[in-house]
Amino acid sequence: MADIARLVRDIADEIAAIPERGDVATYIPPLATIDPGHFGLCIVTVDGAVHAAGDTDEPFSIQSVSKVFALTQALGKIGDTLWRRVGREPSGTPFNSIVQLEREQGIPRNPFINAGALVVADVNLSGHEPRVAIGELLRFVRYLADDDTIAIDEKVARAEQATGFRNVALANYMKAFGNLTHPPELTLGVYFHQCAIAMSCRQLAMAGRYLMHGGLYEPGGARVVSPQRARRINALMLTCGHYDASGDFAFRVGLPGKSGVGGGILAIAPGQASIAVWSPGLNENGNSKLGTLALEKIAEVTGWSVF
Ligand code: DON
Numbered sequence: 001m002a003d004i005a006r007l008v009r010d011i012a013d014e015i016a017a018i019p020e021r022g023d024v025a026t027y028i029p030p031l032a033t034i035d036p037g038h039f040g041l042c043i044v045t046v047d048g049a050v051h052a053a054g055d056t057d058e059p060f061s062i063q064s065v066s067k068v069f070a071l072t073q074a075l076g077k078i079g080d081t082l083w084r085r086v087g088r089e090p091s092g093t094p095f096n097s098i099v100q101l102e103r104e105q106g107i108p109r110n111p112f113i114n115a116g117a118l119v120v121a122d123v124n125l126s127g128h129e130p131r132v133a134i135g136e137l138l139r140f141v142r143y144l145a146d147d148d149t150i151a152i153d154e155k156v157a158r159a160e161q162a163t164g165f166r167n168v169a170l171a172n173y174m175k176a177f178g179n180l181t182h183p184p185e186l187t188l189g190v191y192f193h194q195c196a197i198a199m200s201c202r203q204l205a206m207a208g209r210y211l212m213h214g215g216l217y218e219p220g221g222a223r224v225v226s227p228q229r230a231r232r233i234n235a236l237m238l239t240c241g242h243y244d245a246s247g248d249f250a251f252r253v254g255l256p257g258k259s260g261v262g263g264g265i266l267a268i269a270p271g272q273a274s275i276a277v278w279s280p281g282l283n284e285n286g287n288s289k290l291g292t293l294a295l296e297k298i299a300e301v302t303g304w305s306v307f
Pocket of ligand 1: 062
């Protein structure tokens, strides 16, 4: 067994020294000002040990990583009927693409592309005010992370709202196909706010534990989801969690992972570890450049893999 505490420190040191860090997302103005020099890493292992290095306690915008928790919430509400409205196939397209929706009758390929996440947000809205749905998601994430300080960055939420024209288009397009049940602006309100949840690597790795523990909060603890559901969420993270770079992520890292344009990635080694990494610079697919590299190194040294 690798010395995880040492591994985490070594990787943080190694990554800090890399000059080419990728580009921060600029299409949401508050993200454009984040220093690409940040790097945070946290690994929670199956025995509950927490190993952290770098900017591990600094909150960042989790963006699309929130889609994992929102999906879990939606499956809790309507179970497998969700799959009548969202597919389970990799899209091979960027996160905000609209091209497949016309050919596929407004049914998004999977819950992690934006169109799919909007359907999930629509399910989570379930006839309530957006603030009720988002409050519920926030409480769920706080419970998972065992941390009541997790909050929504309202500045980011407002910027999402002000610049999210593609998401508005996606929501309206699906509404035209009858695949949104609420007014698009309400569904979008939920989606924009979930993307604006701010969490640190430590909080994110803690929140991912149920996916390492086969659906349990912790060994011997409360059941968050069934083992089958945890396995399926992990499968979707592996096949769809990095959009048109999901194959490359599986090839390089070999673990279920979900990225966000804030530069965060949550990766799960089932039965072994929940890992959160943050490096704001993105690669050409909109996924954290050095975060992916860090995960590749962790997988290489530990041998953690689903293959
Ligand atoms: O929908 C958007 O544009 C963003 N708020 C979230 C996108 C995101 O994180 C994509 N992931 N890499």
